[in-house]
Structure formats: structure tokens, C-alpha cells
Amino acid sequence: MRWTESEIEILKKYYDYEGGNLSTFIRKSSNALRIKAYRLGLRKLEYRKKIILSPTENQIILGGLLGDLCCRMRIFTKNAFLQGGHCKEQKEYLLWKLNSLKSLSFKTRINKRKAILFDSKSYPCLNIYYNLFYKNNKKIVNLSILNKLYNLGLAVWYMDDGCYKKKDKSCNIHTNGFTYSENLLIKNWFEKKWCIKPKIYSIKKPKDYPGKVWYFLNFNVKETIKLINLIKNHIHPSMNYKIGVLN
Helix, strand or coil, X not given: CCCCHHHHHHHHHXXXXXXXXXXXXXXXXXXXXXXXXXXXXXXXXXXXXXXXXXXXXXXXXXXXXXXXXXXXXXXXXXXXXXXXXXXXXXXXXXXXXXXXXXXXXXXXEECCCCCEEEEECCEHHHHHHHHHHEECCEECCCHHHHCCCCHHHHHHHHHHHEEEECCCXXXXXXXXXXXXXXXXXXXXXXXXXXXXXXXXXXXXXXXXXXXXXXXXXXXXXXXXXXXHHHHHHHCCHHHHHHHCCCC
8 A cells, every 4th residue: 555645744744663553543554664764864863762861851841841842742742751842032042941951953934823742753862751740631731740850940940930020029830720729739749848837829711611620829929038048050041030030
């Protein structure tokens, strides 16, 4: 059976002998995939199995996954990949983040709103993050995750989801993707590990989202100073506005 251009593009993008369901997705046998890949000059990417992420890369991924980063599993592969994006105003921060993840390869694209989106290739070393952060395809947070986080990871989390309010010199971390019980867990973790005492606040939009409640952490002036002192040495210069510093 002849190969279509779209099938060839999928093969080029996702080919790996470890690919699992790729043959089912393209509707061709595993042998047909191997023959076509050989003719196209594609090879099994053994190096991906040997990648060991550095402590810096680990912290950036952990902090990012608590923030804007996603870890996903395609239906035709058995290894996870990272996905995320930032607005064009945060381009420098995005590039720093990707350049810091030196062991991984990324592709970037720009959507209609001029936001910069990125995807990594699939890697066995990312499976641990997928299994750690996702339950029934929903991102979660628990103590096992939080206790792996250090200053750099905390800084990435804050740069992703934090905001600084110049008027009252306080800050928030938008933990609205997590449940109240998860927010309570995060609050207690801050208190126990860092001696920082945030408060949990809620947001409701009954007209647009009846019955829906979102939560976020607020740090008063005193607690904001503590938090900023923890992370300021890891804040990218382009994100200094999030700790009250104007470039």
C-alpha cells in the first residue's frame, strides 16, 4: 500500500522502534514502518534511552510542571514529552528555559495570538514526570512532588504562575489548577519546609461558571519578602518585574 505524504511526515516526526502504537496509528505493519524508515534514513534513537537529566534540568521541569509546563503521552508512543508556551513578551524567559534543558530537543511554533509554543521529542527519562504528576490524565500535586523542589524549581514555578502586586508589595501564586485540598497541602508545605505562611483565597465567576471555584495562594508583605529572598538568585532578568524589580 502506498504511503501518503501525511503518513511519511508522521513517521519522520515520531519514528522510533520503541514507538509502540505508531503502526496502529498509521495503519501499517511494524515491518512496513521499519522498511520505510530505513529507506528514509531514519534510525533508532538509542541515545534517548541513555539521557540522564542534570539536577538543574530536573528542577526546571519540576517547577515548570507545577506551573505552565505539561507532560504528555502520545497514543502511539510509550515515552512522554514536554509541552508548553509563553506569550511573546516572555520570549527571553522561554528561550532560557529551553536552553537550560540541554539534554532535550524542542520544536517551537507561533500561534495566531503570537504566543510561542514548544514541544519536546519523546524521551524515556520523562516518563517519571508523567507518572509523578498525572492521575487519570489530570495534573495533580502531592508531597512527593513538593519535597523534590528546591530554590531553582520554586523560582521556575513562581516565574510561571506567580505575580507581584506593586501597590501592596505582596504576591500570589496562581494554583487555580489544583483543588482546595491540594492548595491546603501546598500551604502547609510552605509553612513546614520554608517557614513561609501563605493564605488560600478563592475566585468565583457565577455568571460564566456557576458552581466553579478556583484557588490561589497569597503572600502578605512579610511572607513575600521571605519568598523573594529564596528565589531571587534564580529569577531570569526578563522576569524581574515578578519580584518587584524594574529592569
